[in-house]
Amino acid sequence: MAQPICVFGGTFNPPHLGHVRACLEAADEIGVNQVGLMPSKLPPHKGTAGVDEHDRVAMVKLACAHSDRLFAELIELTLPAPSYSVKTLGELRQRHPTTPLVFMMGQDSWDNLPSWHEWESIHQLAHLVVLRRHGEFQPAKPDSRLTALAETAGTTNVRHLHQQPAGCIYFANTQLQPVSSTTLRNALAGNDENKHEFQLTDWLSDSVLHYIKEKRLYV
Numbered sequence: 001m002a003q004p005i006c007v008f009g010g011t012f013n014p015p016h017l018g019h020v021r022a023c024l025e026a027a028d029e030i031g032v033n034q035v036g037l038m039p040s041k042l043p044p045h046k047g048t049a050g051v052d053e054h055d056r057v058a059m060v061k062l063a064c065a066h067s068d069r070l071f072a073e074l075i076e077l078t079l080p081a082p083s084y085s086v087k088t089l090g091e092l093r094q095r096h097p098t099t100p101l102v103f104m105m106g107q108d109s110w111d112n113l114p115s116w117h118e119w120e121s122i123h124q125l126a127h128l129v130v131l132r133r134h135g136e137f138q139p140a141k142p143d144s145r146l147t148a149l150a151e152t153a154g155t156t157n158v159r160h161l162h163q164q165p166a167g168c169i170y171f172a173n174t175q176l177q178p179v180s181s182t183t184l185r186n187a188l189a190g191n192d193e194n195k196h197e198f199q200l201t202d203w204l205s206d207s208v209l210h211y212i213k214e215k216r217l218y219v
């Protein structure tokens with residue numbers, strides 16, 4: 001069976017250990033060796049990436065040093081903004097016509113999928129693997145179009161992700177990682193990490209935290 005090419009797209013402002021742990025756990029679950037953390041050039045819904053592309057890329061590379069199973073996939077920085085996933089995955093598909101492609105996303109991204117550019121084409125280019133995310137991100141009522149897509153394309157058989165090039169939706173049974181970049185940016189802007197409910201070091205790798213402090217990114 002072919003080993004899928006697996007990418008996990010994000011703003012990564014900053015990349016945190018919630019990203020790293022969730023994607024590696026899901027990779028284990030679906031039998032994938034390598035995951036590319038793929039920083040977007042300009043996230044379509046956010047309007048701005050927050051900090052400079054150079055700094056986000058540097059932090060993603062540092063976050064990837066956490067595991068030899070992670071690498072920085074920088075394809076979106078070479079493509080026109082905004083970073084529509086359908087364009088990125090189309091480009092990856094052109095480069096790898098028959099290899100299975102996996103696009104990982106958190107549950108909140110999945111819940112918003114119908115608002116994405118040409119959203120119904122996305123799963124035709126890559127399998128979608130959805131990582132669990134804690135409750136505050138869940139909508140009151142699931143979108144019926146997503147329920148329908150999950151019914152037609154959903155699979156619980158990980159072999160399908162290796163046997164077919166694209167087309168499946170897989171909900172991973174990953175542990176919840178109760179963190180977001182927003183929470184971390186807010187905590188960092190507060191200057192005194194001991195005031196916060198969690199330690200920054202629980203959620204940022206030492207090298208990423210060191211980079212943020214050295215560059216005074218979120219103060």
Ligand SMILES: Nc1ncnc2c1ncn2[C@@H]1O[C@H](COP(=O)(O)OP(=O)(O)OP(=O)(O)O)[C@@H](O)[C@H]1O
Nearest residue numbers: 009010011012018022105106109177179180181182
């Ligand atoms: N703690 C987490 N658990 C699982 N998935 C996550 C987690 N944090 C982010 N993701 C997913 O990672 C992808 C990239 O997320 P992003 O870089 O925007 O991080 P974020 O923490 O959601 O940032 P922000 O708080 O700035 O919106 C998205 O698909 C998102 O759903």
Ligand SMILES: O=C(O)c1ccc[n+]([C@@H]2O[C@H](COP(=O)([O-])O)[C@@H](O)[C@H]2O)c1
Nearest residue numbers: 009010011040043044083084085116117
């Ligand atoms: O294609 C779209 O319309 C689209 C809309 C929102 C988000 N995305 C992608 O989803 C990933 C996570 O985005 P974000 O904003 O949560 O960091 C990232 O790869 C984005 O480029 C893509």
